[in-house]
Amino acid sequence: MSRAAYLILENGTVFEGKAFGAEIETTGELVFTTAMTGYLETLTDPSYFGQVVIQTFPLIGNYGVIPSDFESAAPALRGYIVREWCQVPSNFRCEGDLDTFLKDAGIPGIYGIDTRALTRIVREYGVLNCRIAYSNEVNDEILNDIKNYVITEAVESTTISRQQEFKSENPELNVVLMDFGAKHNIGRELVKRGCNVTVVPANTTAEQIKAMNPDGIMLSNGPGDPASNTSIIEEIKKLCEYKIPIFGICLGHQLLALSQGAKTEKLKYGHRGANQPAKELKTGRVYITSQNHGYAVVSDSMPANGEVSFVNGNDNTCEGVTYTDMPAFSVQFHPEACGGPKDTAFLFDRFIKLMKDNK
Numbered sequence: 001m002s003r004a005a006y007l008i009l010e011n012g013t014v015f016e017g018k019a020f021g022a023e024i025e026t027t028g029e030l031v032f033t034t035a036m037t038g039y040l041e042t043l044t045d046p047s048y049f050g051q052v053v054i055q056t057f058p059l060i061g062n063y064g065v066i067p068s069d070f071e072s073a074a075p076a077l078r079g080y081i082v083r084e085w086c087q088v089p090s091n092f093r094c095e096g097d098l099d100t101f102l103k104d105a106g107i108p109g110i111y112g113i114d115t116r117a118l119t120r121i122v123r124e125y126g127v128l129n130c131r132i133a134y135s136n137e138v139n140d141e142i143l144n145d146i147k148n149y150v151i152t153e154a155v156e157s158t159t160i161s162r163q164q165e166f167k168s169e170n171p172e173l174n175v176v177l178m179d180f181g182a183k184h185n186i187g188r189e190l191v192k193r194g195c196n197v198t199v200v201p202a203n204t205t206a207e208q209i210k211a212m213n214p215d216g217i218m219l220s221n222g223p224g225d226p227a228s229n230t231s232i233i234e235e236i237k238k239l240c241e242y243k244i245p246i247f248g249i250c251l252g253h254q255l256l257a258l259s260q261g262a263k264t265e266k267l268k269y270g271h272r273g274a275n276q277p278a279k280e281l282k283t284g285r286v287y288i289t290s291q292n293h294g295y296a297v298v299s300d301s302m303p304a305n306g307e308v309s310f311v312n313g314n315d316n317t318c319e320g321v322t323y324t325d326m327p328a329f330s331v332q333f334h335p336e337a338c339g340g341p342k343d344t345a346f347l348f349d350r351f352i353k354l355m356k357d358n359k
Contacts, residue, residue: 219252
């Protein structure tokens with residue numbers, strides 16, 4: 001029988017559930033994702049660094065663990081919360097079960113929690129810190145400790161330690177991918193479109209990247225507060241002066257905007273899921289997108305050279321920018337998303353065209 005586990009929110013609210021995964025206490029920032037599929041991609045997305053993730057879809061683990069679907073080498077999240085954990089997965093690609101995966105990764109989980117009620121609290125009050133514990137004791141010392149939790153060194157903790165190379169079978173272009181906590185599928189999408197991809201650590205300088213003579217530069221997704229990455233923002237500002245085509249995704253989108261003088265803000269509870277509407281202003285078309293971010297570029301702060309290209313269909317926040325004085329564009333959502341939706345994968349083709357036109 002599973003051990004009792006408790007989720008303690010910084011406001012003193014306690015939810016009781018049952019433990020699975022690694023039985024260790026952890027503290028993190030509580031967020032929710034509304035995706036109905038792709039729990040493996042969620043678990044291995046580095047953008048969840050420092051966070052405890054609620055899955056709003058009620059049944060998780062039903063197709064087991066499939067390593068070829070991972071978006072990174074190991075999970076970066078702090079904890080995992082589900083309504084119902086499937087203990088007997090069934091899928092022809094399955095190579096393991098969720099409980100064992102979480103145990104091996106040192107990630108604690110709770111199941112049997114009313115995730116609908118929990119999500120409503122986050123929507124009403126905004127992102128809260130929380131603790132997964134095995135005692136329901138709550139006192140001022142515990143609550144203060146939870147409240148004082150802050151995510152730090154997010155990019156530094158999720159970027160690669162050394163340069164990596166990925167070759168295409170029929171290479172036409174060379175792309176440098178700056179890894180701020182990149183999902184693997186960004187590189188896969190570029191490779192299958194004829195790009196040799198060189199993935200570099202987040203602290204790589206503009207001069208080092210220019211010396212590689214790339215046809216384009218990819219700025220990846222990643223975790224944390226974008227404005228805290230001051231040295232990276234300065235290097236991106238230098239990269240922009242070289243007029244090399246740039247495509248930014250999620251954190252990369254935010255860092256590119258910050259390098260041009262824009263501002264970012266923390267959202268009340270963020271956009272996380274596979275059903276976020278993004279409206280392209282030029283065409284009026286709405287795309288259903290996968291998103292995972294707690295910060296957004298402030299549209300009114302964009303400088304004259306930055307034109308907002310996409311907005312969120314729910315709250316009208318900035319979802320994309322096109323730059324008029326350099327071959328660069330960026331989006332807040334994930335066009336590389338697997339398991340979907342893939343409606344905006346054409347943006348990689350747009351990047352390919354931008355690089356070819358610039359040669």
